[in-house]
């Protein structure tokens with residue numbers, strides 16, 4: 157029998173064997189959405205891809221956007237379990253399991269998107285039988301497969317000792333507190349793979365995890381790079397860019413952290429794991445999040461600047477459609493969401509505690525600013541009602557043209573939004589977890605929009621074909637909803653069967669922390685101090 | 696041999712005869728008007744006004760100019776479409792024709808995205824003519840649907856030609872939904888001309904074969920032939936000072952050569 161701290165047992169193991177109505181309700185809801193999606197997919201399969209909104213020239217649409225989005229999210233696991241493990245960040249321990257689950261499940265859902273997007277899914281095997289090495293799709297198949305196998309291994313390896321714990325603890329007595337049906341006990345036994353927790357086994361496991369950690373980082377980088385190359389190796393206006401590789405990888409990790417924030421908060425709330433997933437995790441992950449936000453903004457700016465400065469006849473209409481054309485709402489929503497995420501993560505941290513005493517930092521000022529901004533925005537986008545026309549006429553007499561007034565209007569809204577931001581900052585400061593989730597939701601939606609803004613404007617502005625309009629149909633919307641539901645369901649079932657926090661990793665973390673707190677660091681000699689000050693720690 | 700087409704835009708009267716000839720020659724599927732409005736019409740050889748988009752118009756009304764362009768597949772010497780195909784469903788044969796195998800295509804639509812000329816078409820639904828003709832055929836022969844498309848002989852008003860081999864289905868053959876199709880320079884005509892020459896026991900000459908659009912052209916604006924032969928019409932016309940190719944800056948090296956209007 158493997159030993160488990162009684163706190164861990166109570167919080168992590170016991171809930172696995174209690175199935176409440178909440179679980180069943182959630183599973184039913186997910187299943188309903190998935191069932192509808194399956195129906196819509198079968199319909200599309202029988203009638204043809206014409207059931208989507210895709211046309212010539214919009215040959216790729218929402219499915220492709222979803223594909224890039226989900227594969228992007230799958231970069232969460234690599235970041236947490238590989239990069240943070242390699243760099244020895246101890247705080248990662250309670251969230252590794254969630255991150256690895258996000259990775260594996262997002263990859264499954266992402267790959268499904270490609271199959272849904274294919275005209276002839278029955279011929280999928282041809283990619284292996286008749287593959288053409290030069291095609292980026294083939295590279296993608298190779299790297300996504302490698303990444304999937306790697307991630308599943310990575311999810312499984314740290315799970316092995318936990319499966320052994322579960323194997324040892326669950327009972328076959330139907331009345332027992334830890335009762336598990338026979339199939340579940342078999343599952344744990346099989347997954348535990350004869351784990352007894354001997355020294356040799358631990359050493360082997362540590363070695364395997366260390367090897368995987370190093371192996372999976374380049375694979376993860378390759379996955380999103382190659383997805384970007386699917387676009388960048390074509391000569392389509394707006395895609396033929398060398399920055400796409402790193403841009404996509406940065407975006408992938410960025411959206412991955414966002415998804416992880418949401419997933420770990422859900423797990424924390426539902427299972428009551430506040431002691432495990434604590435504010436420390438939110439703080440540190442938040443710092444990484446802000447960094448990725450800045451990197452993403454830098455890439456986005458660089459990418460669009462070069463197109464704007466080049467003013468090429470084919471590329472520029474793509475950019476113009478994003479900046480002020482038909483894609484402007486999506487584009488500016490994306491920018492707005494990212495700015496909000498940045499604000500929510502940064503400004504409350506910079507705010508001194510005494511700020512709450514200053515009137516602008518009160519929620520009711522935020523509310524007031526928001527309502528004024530909403531009214532102004534409504535006036536700007538709606539067809540002009542009579543009183544506004546009068547104001548406009550007055551402004552015209554003051555030698556202001558209508559575009560100038562509109563610009564002023566938007567500037568006014570921007571100012572008001574800063575007011576809103578200031579007003580809610582103390583409120584956010586008091587609730588770091590909520591703030592992180594708000595930021596994460598903004599980023600996840602923003603990154604979906606980012607992929608939309610990359611795929612669709614280029615598709616609808618091709619060469620030698622009239623510019624087109626793309627509108628997703630019910631089929632595409634349903635399948636997107638079903639994909640999200642499938643992602644949720646896999647999560648739900650997985651964490652019904654396995655502890656949401658890696659028991660042994662957390663226990664190990666406790667031991668390490670205890671040991672570290674006993675280490676006394678001797679002060680260096682004075683002469684040594686001088687050298688250190690001048691040269692740092694290098695010899 | 697390197698098959699090539701020259702189109703003299705000065706002689707082209709934009710009658711769209713080539714487009715129609717192509718439809719009948721290659722059995723390209725018809726679509727409902729509502730689908731055509733969405734941009735799902737299939738015209739391997741399309742005739743359209745230039746500039747294509749109102750934003751590209753230069754000059755003020757009435758001092759604007761519209762030209763018409765007829766556009767088959769360019770049969771690029773360096774075709775971006777074949778490089779991206781993950782299953783080699785589209786390929787360039789030894790004579791420079793870029794061909795499309797319906798039996799292999801997985802419908803990923805990467806080639807349609809990669810081709811800068813927009814000459815590739817996707818079968819979004821079951822091609823409508825084929826459903827009707829399949830029904831007709833099934834009724835006449837008292838067989839039940841669905842018939843495997845490859846086993847259905849085309850009805851008398853469709854072109855019965857096709858290129859079929861092991862795992863191959865090309866040209867005017869009845870194609871299933873969910874695959875990509877495109878102009879092949881009527882490769883089945885080339886095959887037939889070769890077979891005829893062989894049956895008559897003589898060597899095949901390059902002038903024995905032209906695509907349907909070249910044969911039908913009202914203004915005699917289209918020329919077809921072998922670019923490797925320096926004395927062929929296309930080689931001579933390719934040297935004309937009026938000669939240009941579409942989108943020369945994307946590096947595809949098209950084998951369709953246009954002659955500018957005077």
Ligand code: SF4
Pocket residue numbers: 768769770771774775776777793809810811812813814815877947
């Ligand atoms: S024109 Fe398009 S389809 Fe034709 S060979 Fe060139 S890239 Fe391929």
Ligand code: SF4
Pocket residue numbers: 779780781782783784785799800801802803804805806807874875
């Ligand atoms: S749609 Fe067909 S021909 Fe085009 S790249 Fe995909 S498999 Fe190849």
